[in-house]
Amino acid sequence: MERELWKILYHLAVSLDRRCGVLERWTDAEIVVVYLWAVLNDRPVLWACQARNWPGGLWPKARLPSQSTMSRRLRTAEVRALLDQMAQYLQRFWPRMGWVRIVDSKPLVLGSHSKDPDSAWGRAGKAYARGYKIVAIYGQSPLPEAWDVVPLNQADSETTLGLLPRIARGGYLVGDCQLDSNPLYDACWEKGCQLVAKRKRPKGGLGHRRHSPARLRSIGLLQTEFGKALYAVRGEIERQFAWLTNHGGGLMPLPNWVRRQERVRLWVQAKLMVHAVYVYHSRDRPALIAGGKAA
Helix, strand or coil: CHHHHHHHHHHHHHHHCCCCCCCCCCCHHHHHHHHHHHHHCCCCHHHHCCHHHCCCCCCCCCCCCCHHHHHHHHCCHHHHHHHHHHHHHHHCCCCCCCCEEEEEEEEEEECCCCCCCCCEEEEECCEEEEEEEEEEEECCCCCCCEEEEEECCCCHHHHHHHHHHHCCCCCEEEECHHHCCHHHHHHHHHCCCEEEECCCCCCCCCCCCCCCHHHHHHHHHCCCHHHHHHHHHHHHHHHHHHHHHCCCCCCCCCCCCCCCHHHHHHHHHHHHHHHHHHHHHHCCCCCCEECCEEC
């Protein structure tokens, strides 16, 4: 399966690489697909730079880029832009606009003795751990409409606030009590979107301070049958996260060589693309790449 998924991603990267004529020994697409081969197999980049780790006939050239070349080029804006273009292309194969979106976070836990300076201690479910988390807004696609990787101690409401400009206007955004924040309610309302989240302290009063009209509307909405049915949809994001992690090449616990926030974000982005291709491929859909070119 890894070989089939890599071939799809290879043709996609090559078809979207607009700098293939630039005088570089290795094109942006080649750097991307060598990295994706490492990610698909849950191995370090150095592993993918060794010819013995490639099945016969899979890599089209006689040589592979060195590990130092990979490290340098993966940090460039051009390679990062190509990865973003690939994700945007894959997003087009599912309906983007829906009237209900769901937001939640998934912990990416490191060892308690990790020296990673970008990670932080925070809540991981009912436990306390060190690491990062992915905060994602899902619609109808196996690829989130917007996401980010942040330290584990950063509030979900703060991260979601930064993700709002990336989603379409309108509809409902459903989340848990961690999103019960007046500034976030106001920002969603300005986006034309109603945030629906349970209260952090459901048994307490509202006090005398100012509350967002959108927050008061959410509290009232959750007392109705429609609001309860709407909030029940939130369980779908748990299935999205479960599917993302429960297949070969999916998002497993962070390996020891993936440290620092930018590297974690790059690893997660690659895993999300692998997952999208896996879902599309497993449903026997028409080819993602028509005639070797992106449609």
